[in-house]
Amino acid sequence: AFFCGFGPSVLAVAVALFGVRYWFINPSHSFSLPDQPQSFGVLAFLLVSSVIVAVGERSRRNLAALQESQEALEERLRERTAELDIANQGLGDLTARLLQLQDEERRRIARELHDSAGQSLAALAMNLSSLGADIERLAKSAATVSDSVALVNDMTRDIRTISYLLHPPLLDEAGLASALRWYIKGFTERSGIKVHLELADDFERLPQDLETAIFRLVQECLTNIHRHSESPIAAIGIARSDGEVRVEVEDQGKGISPDKKLELLSAGTPGVGIRGLRERLRQLGGTLEIASNGHGRGTVVAARLPVRNSRTNVAVAAGGRSAH
Numbered sequence: 001a002f003f004c005g006f007g008p009s010v011l012a013v014a015v016a017l018f019g020v021r022y023w024f025i026n027p028s029h030s031f032s033l034p035d036q037p038q039s040f041g042v043l044a045f046l047l048v049s050s051v052i053v054a055v056g057e058r059s060r061r062n063l064a065a066l067q068e069s070q071e072a073l074e075e076r077l078r079e080r081t082a083e084l085d086i087a088n089q090g091l092g093d094l095t096a097r098l099l100q101l102q103d104e105e106r107r108r109i110a111r112e113l114h115d116s117a118g119q120s121l122a123a124l125a126m127n128l129s130s131l132g133a134d135i136e137r138l139a140k141s142a143a144t145v146s147d148s149v150a151l152v153n154d155m156t157r158d159i160r161t162i163s164y165l166l167h168p169p170l171l172d173e174a175g176l177a178s179a180l181r182w183y184i185k186g187f188t189e190r191s192g193i194k195v196h197l198e199l200a201d202d203f204e205r206l207p208q209d210l211e212t213a214i215f216r217l218v219q220e221c222l223t224n225i226h227r228h229s230e231s232p233i234a235a236i237g238i239a240r241s242d243g244e245v246r247v248e249v250e251d252q253g254k255g256i257s258p259d260k261k262l263e264l265l266s267a268g269t270p271g272v273g274i275r276g277l278r279e280r281l282r283q284l285g286g287t288l289e290i291a292s293n294g295h296g297r298g299t300v301v302a303a304r305l306p307v308r309n310s311r312t313n314v315a316v317a318a319g320g321r322s323a324h
Helices: 006-023 036-134 139-166 169-173 176-191 208-229 258-265 273-283 310-323
Strands: 194-199 233-241 244-251 287-291 299-306
Touching: 036 139, 036 169, 036 273, 169 176, 169 208, 176 194, 176 208, 176 233, 208 233, 208 244, 208 273, 208 299, 273 287, 273 299
Parallel strands: 194 233
Antiparallel strands: 233 244, 244 299, 287 299
16 A cells, blocks of 8 residues: 555455465365354454555555655755845846946046146145245245155155055056066065065966956955064965966965954955955956965965956957057
């Protein structure tokens, strides 16, 4: 009854009953009615067989109902999984768009600071210098004017530095190699950390989005080394082979604890530090790995980015910059 159903079970009981009557109940080889004691035995056999058939049929129906419920649950699970995949895809597209808008806004702010505020401050510095020459006989006023000129010059340098840090013009005009060398030089002067850059002299231009992503990765890693690692040196290696670019940033600081490393590599709010860079690299088809045991042996951040249609993209990017 459990495996075949009610009908076949009743048929099996009937066949068994007739077989027992024909071969084992006297008179054998006959289907005549047995005597009273044997009739009781037959009735008992029928009763036990009926109970077994009923229990088996009930178990089979319960199992069938359980299987139907399981199939319905699996179907709902597949539907929810499909909806979740669609939502994740939409979130990824939105993140990519936000990162693109962020880069465009940085470029715009950098141009505005450099073109308007920077030139106005330069003109003001010239006027104050001229005024200082005219009233040089007034020592106190001349000293004040000189201090003002120095302050203006400091402000000009600070604004130029902020503008370049937001988006260095060298990245668009001369490429990744020049922009990184300029940034590393300024970083070393500001932080006192010695940085070794390993980059081939004949390193070719990359698509604009790849160059921006690599520059942001190096910038974020050096900032974290300065703030957290307490490392006196850092090493950066950038190499291109087999259709991909590999970037490694290494320090000899105190490292990252396993819990902190798991937090940095886990899915979280995009656009914040390492997690934002990881999402940016994922949008470009790349990967980001962090190797550190958190016991004073330093940290290695490694990224891989595929290079697709690099010559076409570089030509388009260069044409866009020439138009500006």
